[in-house]
Amino acid sequence: MNVEETLKHLGNHWDLYCLAGDGEYSFDKAKKYLMEECGKPESTARAKMSAFRYARDSLIKISGDGKRYSIDSEKVNLLEALVDEVIHFSDFDYRCNQMKEWEELYRSQSEETEDWMEHYYDLKMLNEKQQTRLFREKQEIRKDSAKAIAGISEKVMLLANDCDKRLQNLEQRDFMEKGLPFIERVKIFFQMKLGLIPINEYRKMELEVFQVSDELKEIQKNFGGED
Numbered sequence: 001m002n003v004e005e006t007l008k009h010l011g012n013h014w015d016l017y018c019l020a021g022d023g024e025y026s027f028d029k030a031k032k033y034l035m036e037e038c039g040k041p042e043s044t045a046r047a048k049m050s051a052f053r054y055a056r057d058s059l060i061k062i063s064g065d066g067k068r069y070s071i072d073s074e075k076v077n078l079l080e081a082l083v084d085e086v087i088h089f090s091d092f093d094y095r096c097n098q099m100k101e102w103e104e105l106y107r108s109q110s111e112e113t114e115d116w117m118e119h120y121y122d123l124k125m126l127n128e129k130q131q132t133r134l135f136r137e138k139q140e141i142r143k144d145s146a147k148a149i150a151g152i153s154e155k156v157m158l159l160a161n162d163c164d165k166r167l168q169n170l171e172q173r174d175f176m177e178k179g180l181p182f183i184e185r186v187k188i189f190f191q192m193k194l195g196l197i198p199i200n201e202y203r204k205m206e207l208e209v210f211q212v213s214d215e216l217k218e219i220q221k222n223f224g225g226e227d
Contacts, residue, residue: 001075003082005057013052017059017071024068027053 010017019025019033027049034045053062053069059079061072084090 001078001082002057003079005055006059006075006079009052009055009058013048016048016052020060020070024063024070026068028067030069 015034015038016030019030030052031045031049034040034048035042038045040048052058052060059072059075060069061075062069090096
């Protein structure tokens with residue numbers, strides 16, 4: 001592409017380029033535009049259209065049937081690149097300033113995103129460590145509670161058996177001491193059977209059984225039902 005000739009073509013036929021700014025435009029309509037809107041004679045309009053159409057260096061693209069033309073974006077990009085090699089307008093034009101703003105925004109957003117991602121992974125690792133620690137602690141608590149329940153259950157059974165034996169001993173205790181009348185001895189025996197005579201030792205053992213049983217229920221309530 002000859003930059004000088006292409007720019008000359010663009011300048012000489014700027015009005016025709018404007019007609020195709022929004023898409024393809026008919027050569028016949030362009031000629032009619034020159035005659036009616038620009039006041040050019042038909043011969044002048046025909047000559048201008050011929051020069052516009054058949055120039056070697058231009059920015060137009062002609063349709064397959066040869067009846068319409070449009071602006072060739074590839075030629076425009078090539079012209080822009082060739083001009084930029086000389087005057088470097090891409091370093092100071094409005095698009096360059098916009099790109100700098102977008103680059104700065106992208107850089108700041110990237111840094112902020114990296115900070116958030118680093119914070120996210122730190123929290124994720126901390127959460128995993130806490131989950132592992134809580135799982136281990138839960139396992140230890142379950143083991144300890146199982147041991148405590150087993151020990152208390154064994155203690156309850158021992159106390160119950162011991163209490164039963166002591167109760168039997170108390171019931172079988174010889175109340176038939178010498179010197180008591182037969183009627184009094186029978187009365188004491190039935191009072192013992194009916195529970196009318198307080199038996200301190202029996203009551204003490206019974207209270208211990210209830211206390212241990214309550215302790216067992218509390219442990220089962222706190223730990224026994226958890227997964």
